[in-house]
Amino acid sequence: MAVFAFLVLSISDDLLAYGSALLDCRGGSWTECKSQLASTRNERQFEALLKRHYSTTATSNCSSSCHSTLQFATSSGTIEMSTESIDSCDFAYQEVSSPGSLSLDKSSSTEIVHTVENITEVSPGLCFVITGTIQLTCERFSLNLLLKNGDVALHFNPRLPQNYIVRNCRVKGCWGREEVASPLSFNLHRGQRFAVQVLVTDKEFLICVNGRHFNAFRHRLPYRKICTLEVKGDVREVAVDQCYMECYPQLELELIRQLSPDAAASSTLIVPRSLPEADGKPMPYTGVLQAPFTDGYKLHLYGRVKLLPHSFYVNLQSSAYVWPHPSILFHLNPRFGSVGGRHVICRNSWLNGKWDREERSENMTDFAPGKAFHLQITCTDVSYQVSLNDKMIAEFVYRDNPRLVEAVYIQGDIKVFDVVVETAY
Numbered sequence: 001m002a003v004f005a006f007l008v009l010s011i012s013d014d015l016l017a018y019g020s021a022l023l024d025c026r027g028g029s030w031t032e033c034k035s036q037l038a039s040t041r042n043e044r045q046f047e048a049l050l051k052r053h054y055s056t057t058a059t060s061n062c063s064s065s066c067h068s069t070l071q072f073a074t075s076s077g078t079i080e081m082s083t084e085s086i087d088s089c090d091f092a093y094q095e096v097s098s099p100g101s102l103s104l105d106k107s108s109s110t111e112i113v114h115t116v117e118n119i120t121e122v123s124p125g126l127c128f129v130i131t132g133t134i135q136l137t138c139e140r141f142s143l144n145l146l147l148k149n150g151d152v153a154l155h156f157n158p159r160l161p162q163n164y165i166v167r168n169c170r171v172k173g174c175w176g177r178e179e180v181a182s183p184l185s186f187n188l189h190r191g192q193r194f195a196v197q198v199l200v201t202d203k204e205f206l207i208c209v210n211g212r213h214f215n216a217f218r219h220r221l222p223y224r225k226i227c228t229l230e231v232k233g234d235v236r237e238v239a240v241d242q243c244y245m246e247c248y249p250q251l252e253l254e255l256i257r258q259l260s261p262d263a264a265a266s267s268t269l270i271v272p273r274s275l276p277e278a279d280g281k282p283m284p285y286t287g288v289l290q291a292p293f294t295d296g297y298k299l300h301l302y303g304r305v306k307l308l309p310h311s312f313y314v315n316l317q318s319s320a321y322v323w324p325h326p327s328i329l330f331h332l333n334p335r336f337g338s339v340g341g342r343h344v345i346c347r348n349s350w351l352n353g354k355w356d357r358e359e360r361s362e363n364m365t366d367f368a369p370g371k372a373f374h375l376q377i378t379c380t381d382v383s384y385q386v387s388l389n390d391k392m393i394a395e396f397v398y399r400d401n402p403r404l405v406e407a408v409y410i411q412g413d414i415k416v417f418d419v420v421v422e423t424a425y
Contacts, residue, residue: 114238305373
């Protein structure tokens with residue numbers, strides 16, 4: 001009886017995982033159910049390997065991030081909508097299994113074209129800069145950061161026909177769960193040069209593609225044990241540099257236009273319905289303020305909601321850089337999950353290294369798929385007041401000095417045509 005109880009307890013987690021997988025694919029075809037079960041089996045195998053080989057060293061080197069990431073990577077049911085500032089798309093949407101979800105490198109060429117060995121002293125702030133040219137026949141290529149035993153701490157795998165980039169890791173030949181979502185549009189093309197920056201931080205790798213932050217990949221293996229970088233696939237003229245950075249990414253930032261109240265009142269700036277989508281600003285958008293955002297100042301955002309919106313957010317933050325993580329004095333996050341014009345408006349702040357108490361309300365708003373809008377954030381003596389098409393929809397009482405705001409960051413399912421600051425006088 002004791003042996004039977006032990007067997008039941010030892011396989012209970014697996015039974016729950018497989019049962020959950022079957023529930024997720026109920027109503028689907030047998031092929032879909034078999035694929036779901038295979039994916040679950042692979043995740044369970046990867047989790048067991050990770051615990052077996054890195055249960056102690058990963059904890060000491062990666063702090064608590066390895067364990068929290070493991071839960072995220074293997075327990076899709078725990079993913080909830082979040083107001084994460086820099087990479088919210090990773091958390092707001094569940095990752096979708098892509099073709100070849102086991103991360104098998106099926107490049108037309110798997111030849112190693114460049115290797116950097118004997119990498120030492122990997123610590124936060126170290127940045128690998130990989131440049132090269134994508135061949136005209138390239139289907140995919142990969143950048144791998146390897147440990148001494150051959151495990152892969154980061155597998156960065158652009159797939160050109162599908163227009164997405166896979167991120168993953170490998171333990172003892174077993175791949176973990178792929179990550180493919182990103183707020184940045186795919187910007188790698190055959191026959192052109194590419195530049196990829198991989199910055200090591202204490203919790204994650206930050207990845208920059210062709211000068212713009214692409215996404216983050218949380219550590220699943222101890223990053224301090226990385227000793228080799230290899231580049232594989234149909235790329236040429238590859239070069240790798242290593243440097244230490246104080247802030248990330250290094251890019252040219254837009255200076256937000258500033259208007260007096262009289263100039264703003266006489267301005268005829270609107271978003272014409274016929275304005276081509278290509279005339280919008282690159283997303284995600286980052287702009288730098290010319291002066292502190294204080295009492296009487298107003299931020300004007302002119303945009304259009306995309307046709308199938310999920311959410312977007314606007315951050316008023318202390319820095320334009322992704323790392324070190326800026327303080328976010330005001331995080332405005334409209335979500336379009338409701339039907340009939342009612343939308344959840346979330347407000348929050350990121351201070352002292354964590355999210356604070358979230359405020360939310362459900363309002364009837366003018367946000368609608370494909371519709372142009374004018375969003376205004378006014379800085380008063382006690383709070384930020386938010387108006388949409390001249391109708392107030394939210395208010396957020398200050399949790400820190402508003403003079404600390406130096407930058408505006410916008411991401412999500414909208415097109416941004418202009419961002420303007422109206423001064424107090």
